[in-house]
Amino acid sequence: MSETLDSAVQTYIRQHRAAFLEELTRWLRIPSVSAQPEHAEDVRRSADWLAGALKETGFPVVEVWDTPGAPAVFAEWPAEEPDAPVVLVYGHHDVQPAAREDGWDTDPFEPVVKDGRLYARGAADDKGQVFFHTLGVRAHLAATGRTSPAVHLKLLVEGEEESGSPHFRALVEERAERLAADAVIVSDTGMWSEDTPTVCTGMRGVAEFEVRLHGPDQDIHSGSFGGAVPNPATAVARLVAALHDEDGRVAVPGFYDGVVELTERERALFAELPFDEERWLRTAKSHAASGEAGYTTLERIWARPTAEVNGIGGGYQGVGGKTIVPSSAMVKLTFRLVAGQDPERIERLVRAWVAERVPAGIRHEVHFGGATRPCLTPLDHPALQSLARAMGRAFRQPVRFTREGGSGPAADLQEVLGAPVLFLGISVPSDGWHAPNEKVELDLLVKGVETAAYLWGDLAEGLRDAR
Template sequence: MSAAVTAYLESNADRLLAELCELLRIPSISAQPEHQPDMLRAAKFLHDQFAAMGFQVETVQTAGHPIVYAEWLQAPGAPTVLVYGHYDVQPPDPLDLWTTPPFEPTIRDGKLFARGATDDKGQVFTHVKSAEAWLKTEGRLPVNLKFVIEGEEEVGSNNLDHFLESRKAALACDVAVVSDTSQYAPGIPAITYGLRGIVACEVALRGPKKDLHSGVFGGSVTNPVNALCRLVSALHDADGRVQIPGFYDDVAPLSDAERAGFAKLPFDEAAYRAELGVSAVHGEAGFTTLERRWARPTCDVNGITGGYQGAGPKTIVPSRASAKITCRLVPQQDPARILDALEHFLNENCLPGVELEFFRFHGCPAFVFDPTSPYLTAASEAIQEAFGAAPVLIREGGSIPVVTTFREVLGVDTLLLGWGQNTDNLHSPDEHFTVADFHRGTLASAALWERLAALPKTVG
């Protein structure tokens, strides 16, 4: 890579970190209306960053929080890359569990502590600063770059899809880049080539019109809590397999090469159990822990409620009970079909005497990037140059809906390049980003633009 770019990042390392701290000081909490002025401040901060570099930049007002869109399109014949990130953050509560205030960035033991440090301000900022390094030293970028940085990722990205649809032509690109994932472990960088999809729903059972005395009426009517527990119990067999008819019909099996790749990764199951505070792992029979986490579908009850939950006994037959359920999906599973099958299964197995209501929430399909793609090869080379180690290829069990949206709306795949660690306390007190990972991520980003420039352009 350009020696001048590398030298610029090294000589300006302290300033780049200080500018990230400026962004981290802004409490851009999208879920809380009182922080609307802070959302505008964060968007303006990014707008000004791009403007100072010579990007064409626009702060796009939406029905919610603004989207910052910036582009530099002065590399004729070179590929176009779309970078996505978000400037909104999770609420910092509980505040008493933070060692230092969440919006007063503090460096301890080589780590930068602040809400948003790794999710996602710190990670997306690496791409902003890598672009700066190229423009300040070479006067150009090796590729055409477009940035979409939104302010609603933590509350569902309600206005992002409309933005992408309405600007589909303007956002045309060869590949997208998102840094909102993690490395595999310290010293082991990773490229995430697969994500599970998701469907979410709630089932509610209504029995008698009011809570009943269990001595007077118990045994003569269906207890909604008992009925719900029976439904939940029926979701899995003794081997951990989901019992919804057709659930596994479309599941794309892991290849032998993928299973072998997972098996080669350093994974200490005892340490994993200790980290989670459990005495044993458990899941679908016939698969390893990593395979279950990353590449097998699941059905989980996320919350359950019903009846009296105060101190001491209260002898009632509750009038209602409910459970929130999510299914994590793998490639080729259709979210709508899975929800249909789940609703049918619950109705078929529901006891008489209660009324079942089924509420559908969000969903998205799984994502897998071709591990032989030249884009992935380019990213691997850039990461090895910056981190001094070749990245491993991993899947992750979570879902990033925007990745599916990019494929469906823009027709492009996404490189998922995480610079942080799973232990960075994302969404938790004392969130942090290792300072060395911030700088290595910025260098990897700068190298990526040069590597991608060597690939053929596919969009007009």
């Protein structure tokens, strides 16, 4: 890493920062809310606008890809070197719904800069973090004197992420050849805090289930029949109670088979993070930390598989009482998965576990609600090291490592393209994703530009080493 190069990157960014922000502001004015049908045209407008901006940036190939839902934008900028590694950047151009009356201080689609922050729906999630790649790649070219990036650069910016990416997997499978890459950079996450830049090394997967138990053919009188027939609400409760053992471990037999355990080094790195459990509990709006014995809170949410009840219901839930044995009861469960766990196998295990535990006289149904696979890039992967170095240069300090407890379509990219997934995010927890007054810190946004500017050169080497 050269000081001259860094200085050239910083100078170029300083010169173009104002124009970059002006452009981003234009994009943020388009209310590309994918969940609201009345904004379908806006989502398309957002795709077209982005396609135009990417052409202007210099991408020789820019295409809007239609899907049965909202369109995605694809762009490609081959390196001059034919053997250059291929990198695919992933992001999305759709945004969460937002309305002034939800608690916004200003119009969510009329961006405002205040105290070094840019307020608008999509400022952080995800338009800001997609857009920093435009100035990033230009700064990379300007500072290196190259006419094309050091990697064969591809961008895929989908339009349905905030609606659960219903057509994303199919799109990636269909266009797998065009999307083929040696590494995927997901540009849709965050970092620990303003003072603690971090790189995320993986996301948990998730498998969703709904279990329905059927007892009597209709609600029956608990005075006449109670105590002498099986009660599906009791049965569903027993199922849930049996889901964890006394150590808070998931009790479905075989659940932990194949789980990639945390390494001692990763545990040590997590432990170095300035984690304040009291403060975390306030964020979680919770009143105690509890979970799998032998693991810290960060390990529990980032690196351990879990089983969680999302909803439970059966019988009478209105005001007052109703003396019935309910006819049916249900529970909605999600299992968070970590590397080494296969959703299809988990589905089989859960089905068998439920079937074995349902008592006589109760009929059961298990609905598998779909799954997202986990993804994880080992700490010592050269591409991950390249990303950490680039980010460290931008932030003038070493970066640390985190993981993400949630799940996302990134795993589809990892699986279909067979490439490691890296997460480059400069958003911070206070940015208010999905909340009123979403914002991005302008200084951090520029660090994102700078990271992207350093990344391609370093990554080209790192990925060549990995071959």
